[in-house]
Amino acid sequence: MKNKFMEKRRRKFSELMIKNKMDALVAISPENVLYSTDAYIMTQKLIRDRLEIALFLPNREPIFIVCGIEESLVRKETWIEDIRSYIEFKESPIQFLVNALLEIGLEKGKIGIETHCLSAYHYDKLIRNLPNAEFVDCREVFKEARMIKDAGEIQILAKAAKATRKAVEAAFLIARPGDTETDVANQIKINLMGQGADEVSFATLGTGEKSMIINPTPSSIPLKPGDIVTADYGGLFSGYLSDLARSAAVSRASSVQSDTYKKLAIIQKNVIESIKVGTRCCDVFNKCKRLYEKEDLIFDMPHIGHGLGVGLHEEPEINPLNKRTLQENMILNIEPFVIHNGSGYHIEDLVQVTANGAKVLTESSMSDKIPIIN
Numbered sequence: 001m002k003n004k005f006m007e008k009r010r011r012k013f014s015e016l017m018i019k020n021k022m023d024a025l026v027a028i029s030p031e032n033v034l035y036s037t038d039a040y041i042m043t044q045k046l047i048r049d050r051l052e053i054a055l056f057l058p059n060r061e062p063i064f065i066v067c068g069i070e071e072s073l074v075r076k077e078t079w080i081e082d083i084r085s086y087i088e089f090k091e092s093p094i095q096f097l098v099n100a101l102l103e104i105g106l107e108k109g110k111i112g113i114e115t116h117c118l119s120a121y122h123y124d125k126l127i128r129n130l131p132n133a134e135f136v137d138c139r140e141v142f143k144e145a146r147m148i149k150d151a152g153e154i155q156i157l158a159k160a161a162k163a164t165r166k167a168v169e170a171a172f173l174i175a176r177p178g179d180t181e182t183d184v185a186n187q188i189k190i191n192l193m194g195q196g197a198d199e200v201s202f203a204t205l206g207t208g209e210k211s212m213i214i215n216p217t218p219s220s221i222p223l224k225p226g227d228i229v230t231a232d233y234g235g236l237f238s239g240y241l242s243d244l245a246r247s248a249a250v251s252r253a254s255s256v257q258s259d260t261y262k263k264l265a266i267i268q269k270n271v272i273e274s275i276k277v278g279t280r281c282c283d284v285f286n287k288c289k290r291l292y293e294k295e296d297l298i299f300d301m302p303h304i305g306h307g308l309g310v311g312l313h314e315e316p317e318i319n320p321l322n323k324r325t326l327q328e329n330m331i332l333n334i335e336p337f338v339i340h341n342g343s344g345y346h347i348e349d350l351v352q353v354t355a356n357g358a359k360v361l362t363e364s365s366m367s368d369k370i371p372i373i374n
Contacts, residue, residue, distance in 0.1 A: 005149070005150045005151070005152045005153075006038055006079045008150060009035070009036065009145065009150075010056070010062070010147050013025055013036070013056045013141075013145060013318035014056075014058045014059075016141045016144060016145060017056070017112065017141075018058055019108060020112065020141060020304070021110065022110050022111065022112040022136070022138070022141075023057070023058075023106050023109035023110050024055060024056065024057050024101065024104070024106055024109060024110075024111045024112065024220065025055075025056040025057075025111075025112045025113075025138055025141060026053060026054070026055055026056075026097070026111060026112065026113040026138070027053070027054040027056070027114065027142070028052075028113065028114045028118060029054050029114050029117040030044045030045045030052075030161040031053075031310040031311045032114065032142045032146075032156055032201065032310075033052050033053075033054055034239045034310050035146055035309075035310050036054050036062075036065075037054050037064055037074075037077075037078045037079070037080055038077055038078055038079055039052075039064075039073070039074045039077040039078040040073065040238070040239040041070050041073065043067075043069075043070065043255065044070075048119070049119075049331045050067045050069075050070075050088065050123070051065075051067070051093040051094070051197075052065070052066050052067065052070065052074075052093075052270065053065040053066075053093055053096070053097050053134050054080070055097065055100055055101075057104065058124040060104065060243055061080075061081065061082055062078040062082065063080075063082045063084060064078060064082065064083045064084070065084050065085075065086065065087075065093055065096045065097060065100070066083060066084070066085050067085065067086060067088050067093070068085040068086060068087050068088065069088060070085075071083065071085040076250065079093060084096055084100070084274075092125065093123075093227075094122050094125045094126050094129075095129070098129040098130055099124065099203070100374050101130060101133065102130075106133065107130060107132055107133060108132045108133060108134075108135060109133055109134070109234065110133075110134045111130075111133055111134065111135050111136070112136055112137075112138030112141055112310065113126075113135055113136075113137070113138060114137070114138060114139060114142070115135065115136075115139075115276070116137065116139055118321070123135075123154050127149075136307055141353075142292065143314070143315045144315070146307075146309055146310065146311070146314055146315070146367070147307060147314065147315045147316065147327075147330060147332050148327055148328075148329050148330060149309060149329050149330070149352075150329070153240065153309060153331075153343060154329065154331065154352060154361075156237055156238050156240045157240055157242075157308065157309070157331055157350065157361065158350075158352075158361040159196070159237060160197070160235060160237040160240060160241070160242035161242055161244065161349075161350040161361045161362040161363075162195075162196070162361070162362060162363055163192070163195035163196055163197065163235070163237070163245055164192060164233055164234065164235055164242040164243075164244040164362075165349075165362045165364060166191070166195055166245075167188050167191035167192040167194070167195050167197075167233065168188055168191075168231055168233055168236075168246050169246070169371075170187075170191050171184055171187040171188040171191055171231075172184075172229075172231075172246065172248050172371055172373055174187070175187070175223065175373045176223075176373070176374070177222075177223050177224065177225050177250050177251050177373070177374075178222050178223065178284075179222065179223050180218075180219070180220045180221060180222050181205050181206065181218040181219050181220070181221050181222075181223070181225070181229075182208070182218045182219060182220060183209055184205060184218070184229070184231070185203055185205040185218035186218075187232070188205070188231060188233055189203060189205065192235045193235075195235075196237065197235030197236060197237055197242070198235070198236045198237060198238070200233070200234075200235055200236075200323050201235055201236050201241055201242075201312070202215075202232075202233070202234045202312075203218065203233055203234075204216055204217065204218070204230075204231065204232045204233070205218045205229065205231040205232075206218070206229070206230055206344070207221060207222075207223050207224070207227045207228070207229045207250070208224060208227040208228070208343075209342070210222065210340045210343035211227070211228045211230045211247070211343050211345075212342070212343065212344035213344070214337070215232065218242045222228070223373060224250060225249045225250050225251035225252060226249075226250065226251065226252060226254065227249070227250045227343075228246065228248070228249055228250075228257060228343035228344065228345065229247065229248050229249075229250060229373065230247045230345065230346045231243040231245065231246055231247075232244070232346060232348065233245075234312065239310055240309060240310055241308060241309070241310070241311070241312055242308075242350075243308055243312060243333050243348060244348050244349065244350070244362060245335055245346040245347060245348035245352070246346075246347065246348075246371070247261065247339075247344075247345045247346055247347065247370070247371075248370065248373050249261075249371070249372050249373070249374070250372075250373045251368050251372070251374060252372065253370050253372060256340075256341050257341075257343065257370060258369075258370055260297070260340045260341070260343075260345055260346055261368070261369075261370035262368040262369070262370070263295040263297060264297070264336050264338055264345050264347055265347060265366070265367065266291075266295075267288060267291045267292065267295065267297075267336050268334055268335075268336050268347050268349070268366075269354040269366055269368075270287075270291055270302065271284060271287060271291070271305075271334055271336070272334055272351055272358045272360065273357070273358065274287050275326060275332065275351060275353055275357065275358035276326065276336075276353075276357055276358075277325075277326055277327060277328050277353060277354075277355060278288070278325050278326065279325065279326050280322075280323050280324065280325050280326075281316045281317065281318050281319065281320065281322035281323070281324050281326065282319070282320050282322055282323055283326075284304070284305070284318050284326075285303070285304055285318050285319055285320050285322075286320065287334065288301075288304045288318075288326065289320075289365075292336075292338070297338050297340060298338065298339065298340070299338075300356045301336070301337060302319060303317050303318055303319040304318050304319075304334065304335065304336060305317075305318035305332050305333050305335055306318065306332065306333055307330060307331060307332060307333075308332070308333050308350060309329055309331065316330060316332070318332065326353050327353065328353055328354060328355055329352065329353065329354075330352075331350065331351070331352055331353075331355040331361070332350070332351050332352075332353065333348055333349070333350055334348065334349060334351055335347065335348035335349075344362075346366065347368075349361075349362045349364050350362050
C-alpha cells in the first residue's frame with residue numbers, strides 16, 4: 001500500500017459499514033474520493049459530470065471507477081489496484097458502478113452512497129438499473145470517518161495553518177492607508193501561493209462598514225485611518241484546506257477598538273484552553289457564549305468553530321446542539337466574531353485536541369493587542 005495511513009482508513013470504512021449494516025460504501029464527492037483513495041483529481045470539482053467513484057466493501061478489495069482521461073494520474077497517486085476507466089461521453093460511469101455491484105452480487109444489497117452529491121439524472125439511472133437494491137445516504141459515515149485525523153493529515157493541516165497565518169500577517173505588514181481592499185486581498189493571495197498553497201480556496205476581506213459583513217468580497221474601497229479590516233482566507237495544500245481570520249486597525253486604534261479586540265482575543269484564548277478530551281462541543285460553545293456576556297459583547301453566532309480537513313466545515317461543529325465529546329486528534333478552527341460600535345472583529349486559529357489539552361497549530365502569538373496597518 002502506497003500510504004501507510006490508508007490501511008487504517010480502509011479498516012475504518014469496514015467497521016463503519018458493519019456498524020451501519022451496509023454491504024458497500026460508495027464515495028463520489030471530490031472530498032471523499034480524495035480522502036478514501038489518496039488521489040486528488042482537480043477536474044472532478046470543475047466538471048461535475050466527470051464522475052470519479054470509489055467503491056468499498058467489508059471483505060474485498062476496493063474498486064476505483066475513473067474517467068479515462070484521468071487514469072494515468074490516478075494510477076500514480078492511489079493505493080487502489082482495481083482501477084476501471086470509462087470513456088467520457090461514450091460510456092456511463094454510473095453503468096460502471098452498476099456493473100461492479102452486479103459482479104459482486106449486490107443487486108439486492110444495502111448500498112451506502114453520497115446521495116446529496118448525485119444529480120437527479122445519475123441517481124435515476126442508478127435506481128432504474130438496480131431496482132431491488134437499497135440505496136442509503138452515507139454522509140454521516142464519511143463524517144465520522146474523517147473526524148479524527150491521522151498523523152499525516154495533522155502534518156499537512158499544521159503546515160497549511162502556519163503558511164496562511166504568515167501570508168495574512170505579511171500582507172498586513174506592508175499594507176498602507178489608501179491601499180484598496182483588493183490590493184491587500186491580492187497580496188494575501190500572492191503570499192499564500194508563495195507559502196506553498198496549490199490554490200487559493202477562498203478570500204474575503206472588508207474594511208470600515210464592510211468589516212461587519214460575514215465573508216465580504218474585496219473591492220476598490222480604500223483603507224482609511226481609524227477603520228477596522230477583517231480578512232478570512234483559506235488555501236488548498238495537498239488536497240487539505242486552511243482557514244484563518246485576522247483583524248487589524250488602520251493607522252491607529254481607538255480605545256474602544258483596542259478594548260474590543262482585547263476582549264475577543266481573551267475569549268478565544270479561554271475557549272481554546274477549555275478544549276479537552278471528553279468535553280462536549282455544546283459545552284465549549286456555551287462557555288464562549290458566557291464569556292461574551294461577561295465581557296458585555298453581543299453574542300449571536302450559530303457556531304464558534306468547526307472541524308477542518310479535506311472539507312471546510314467538518315465534524316465536529318462547535319454549536320449548541322452538538323453533544324459529541326471531543327476526542328484526541330480532532331482538528332478544530334476556533335473563530336469568535338463580534339460586531340461592536342460599527343466595526344466587525346474576527347480571529348480564527350487552528351487547534352489540535354491532544355491528551356494534554358489544545359495545541360495551537362497556527363503557532364500564533366495569541367496576543368490581545370490589535371495589529372496596526374501603518
